[in-house]
Amino acid sequence: MYGQRGAMFGSGGVSDGYEIGSKRPRMMESTPYFAVRSSSNSHQRYGYDSRFQPAPFPVVRLRGLPFNCADVDIFKFFAGMDIVDVFLVNKDGRFSGEAFVVFAGNMQAELALQRDRQNMGRRYVEVFRCKKQEYYNAIAAEVSDGAYGGVDNRGSSPPARRKRSPDKDNMEYTEILKMRGLPYSVKKSEILNFFEDFNVTEGKIQIGSRSDGKATGEAYVEFASAEEAKKAMCKDKMLIGSRYVELFPSTPDDAKRSAARSR
Known part of the structure; x- marks a missing residue:
């Protein structure tokens, strides 16, 4: 397209x-x-x-x-x-x-x-x-409207967060969250730091890539439970590096299909 x-x-x-x-x-x-x-x-x-x-x-x-x-x-x-x-x-x-x-x-x-x-x-x-x-x-x-959590008087502070869409609160959650808008060079360690307040391990992070090995800017993260994944949505549209990252409820099947596409 x-x-x-x-x-x-x-x-x-x-x-x-x-x-x-x-x-x-x-x-x-x-x-x-x-x-x-x-x-x-x-x-x-x-x-x-x-x-x-x-x-x-x-x-x-x-x-x-x-x-x-x-x-x-x-x-x-x-x-x-x-x-x-x-x-x-x-x-x-x-x-x-x-x-x-x-x-x-x-x-x-x-x-x-x-x-x-x-x-x-x-x-x-x-x-x-x-x-x-x-x-x-x-x-x-x-x-x-509070979408960025405020900017300092010089306008030099990076945006802290955007508002989360109310639709995401009403969606059905599993233990999987999808991340979108990641830097292409993102590492699992950066995603671990992003979710440092949650019990996430490196083995539960899948960074998306195409068949040629290039990153897609997406990742799937598995949490201990659906409830924990929903709590982690408080990080929606917060920053990794200079990029704000969107979070979406996802499913294990979505994560498996993403992994299959990257092979």
Whole structure:
């Protein structure tokens, strides 16, 4: 359907795009723009013209996204482009079907506009220009709802957590939880640390991979009981490295099918 994620972005893209994580906290600081990279031959930075005047903020807005959309789907939709941040907009604990995407430079953002009305799954997605302040306002709205657990006065603290969807509280639980949105380089030791308050052992962690051995960004974790797995959902949308990780109730059969696909 789309291009492969991360390492498959093609030349000029991010070699491990999904793992770069959110640079959102740094972009919320008081500086007028963020420097993505700099030239060894010049002090000029992306985001400034030759006279060091701020260029437009390279952000676009998406509308009409599937309601099961994850940020990895947006990385695939914009395969080959250098994405700095993806922000999925939630309203009342539910995904609204809208998102903001920040690129590494204005040329990338202009290219992104050419994908307006292209399909993601069975839905066509609107891609249109927006202002930096709209992006910041969307983040601020979610912060004010407590979705991130607060940001310090400088805006430099990473997001602590997002709200858990109330739907997840009503789902049937087994002893298995699925993790999604993990860094590609995640190790079992990092997952153990993530669930340090729960009785998880390394042998009960299965990190997902494709048949070529590359990580999928998913993992399955087995807890002592369904009740313990449900308690562990308090870690939903908390951070591993710079990535917030989504947790979902799953089943032993799902974990077995994932293991079979990785062979």
